[in-house]
Structures are given as C-alpha cells and as structure tokens.
Amino acid sequence: MPKRREFLLGSVAWLATVAASRSALAQAPSPGLRTYLAGEMRKARIPGMQIAVVRQERIEFLEHFGLADIENAVPVTGATVFQIASLTKAFVGVAVMQLLESGKLDLGDPVSRHLEELPVPWRSVTVGQLATHTSGLPDIVADITSLRLVVDGDAEASWERVRTMPMASAPGERFDYNQTNYVLLGRIIDRLAGEPFARFLRPRQFEVAGMTRTVFGDDHDVVPHSARTYTPTWSLMASFAARM
Numbered sequence: 001m002p003k004r005r006e007f008l009l010g011s012v013a014w015l016a017t018v019a020a021s022r023s024a025l026a027q028a029p030s031p032g033l034r035t036y037l038a039g040e041m042r043k044a045r046i047p048g049m050q051i052a053v054v055r056q057e058r059i060e061f062l063e064h065f066g067l068a069d070i071e072n073a074v075p076v077t078g079a080t081v082f083q084i085a086s087l088t089k090a091f092v093g094v095a096v097m098q099l100l101e102s103g104k105l106d107l108g109d110p111v112s113r114h115l116e117e118l119p120v121p122w123r124s125v126t127v128g129q130l131a132t133h134t135s136g137l138p139d140i141v142a143d144i145t146s147l148r149l150v151v152d153g154d155a156e157a158s159w160e161r162v163r164t165m166p167m168a169s170a171p172g173e174r175f176d177y178n179q180t181n182y183v184l185l186g187r188i189i190d191r192l193a194g195e196p197f198a199r200f201l202r203p204r205q206f207e208v209a210g211m212t213r214t215v216f217g218d219d220h221d222v223v224p225h226s227a228r229t230y231t232p233t234w235s236l237m238a239s240f241a242a243r244m
Helices: 004-008 031-044 085-101 127-131 155-162 180-193 197-206 232-243
Strands: 011-013 048-055 058-069 141-143
Touching: 031 048, 031 058, 085 127, 085 180, 085 197, 127 180, 180 197
Parallel strands: none
Antiparallel strands: 048 058
C-alpha cells in the first residue's frame, strides 16, 4: 500500500550542491539583483529562499534571503533544505528512463504488465501515459493547493477510493496533471528495482550529482536545518492574529 510520502513525493534539497564548491563562484556585487529579489519576496509574501544564477555551467550568483522559520526568527542559510514537492517528479522520471535503458521497462508497456490488482479501466494505460499525465486516471488528490487526498488525511482509504472512481478521460486523449500517475510510477519502480524507489534513486542520482543533503520525506518528518512550509492562507491568519 502506498505511504503518504509517496503521494506527496516530498523531498528536500540543498541548493548549493549544484556547484562544485564555493571557491569557484564569481560573486560580483549585485545590489540591483538583491533589491529586485527583496521586492519580489515582499510582493509574493515569500518568507525565505535560496537562489543561484548559473551561466555556462558556472554559478555567478549564490545567495540566501529571509527566514526559514518565521516564529523563531531562524534565517535561511546555505545549508537550509527546502521541500521541492512535485519537482520530485523529475527524479522519478529519470528513474523511469534508467529502467528503460537497463531493458527492464518500456514506455509503451501497459501498467498491468508490471502491477497487479488494478481496476479494469486502468490496465491498458501505458507507462508513457503515466509519465506525461495523459493517462486519464482519476486523481487521488482532491485539492492540489492543499494536497488534500480524496479521503482527507487517510492515504490508505484514499487509495481504495480512487480505485473505484471513474476515469477522467480516455487514455491518451488529453493532458491532465494528476498525482495518481506518479504514485503508480513509484510502485512500478519499487517492483522492477526490487527496493523502494527512494533507495533506488540515492546511488543513481543523488550521489552521482553530489546531492549529499537530499532526502525523501514529508511534513511529518523531522529534517535538520529544514525550512518550514508556509502558505498564503497561513500568512493571512498570522497577520490577523498579530492585530488581535
């Protein structure tokens, strides 16, 4: 049964690992850029962030701004880790292609070739359609903004519910971004790799790229030096509370 973290596909990444080392940086004074970024943060109500400007494989600007934890006034640093949420799908997509290169998988394979006990309408959906969000499957997430599952707060019940829901469209008919696709891809990777896909990714992607501080997790996990997750709704509530 899929776990919550497989639905959320949450991971955190240390931005500085995209560089070979700080000594290679060319950090010319950029007051204009810093002023611009500070203004954008105020407009979008972004508490804190890291930013890198890369040109011709060289980091020209690497900086951090704001707070990782507003309540405790913890500043963002170069070692702060952030959730990248659905950007994790890029890593899952690479894992799919790595399995394809090893001959274990083909994008034209029906999902039923690799997974059993699927609803009948799901069985002809291909791996490629999952990867490109053209499967037509019902979405296990009811609200993408809050990541609320179809059975709020219950991953197992949501998995059972989505299996009974009608198809959103015929496979291959149209693009429709949805989380069920990558839940299934994660399960396929688990099956073909013979290990959880998070463990499969580490030596083949994270370690190769020098991403030593990248981990899989979700809001329930305690990750050292991690930034808290804030939403505009939370910010409005906090502002109201401050005026009470």
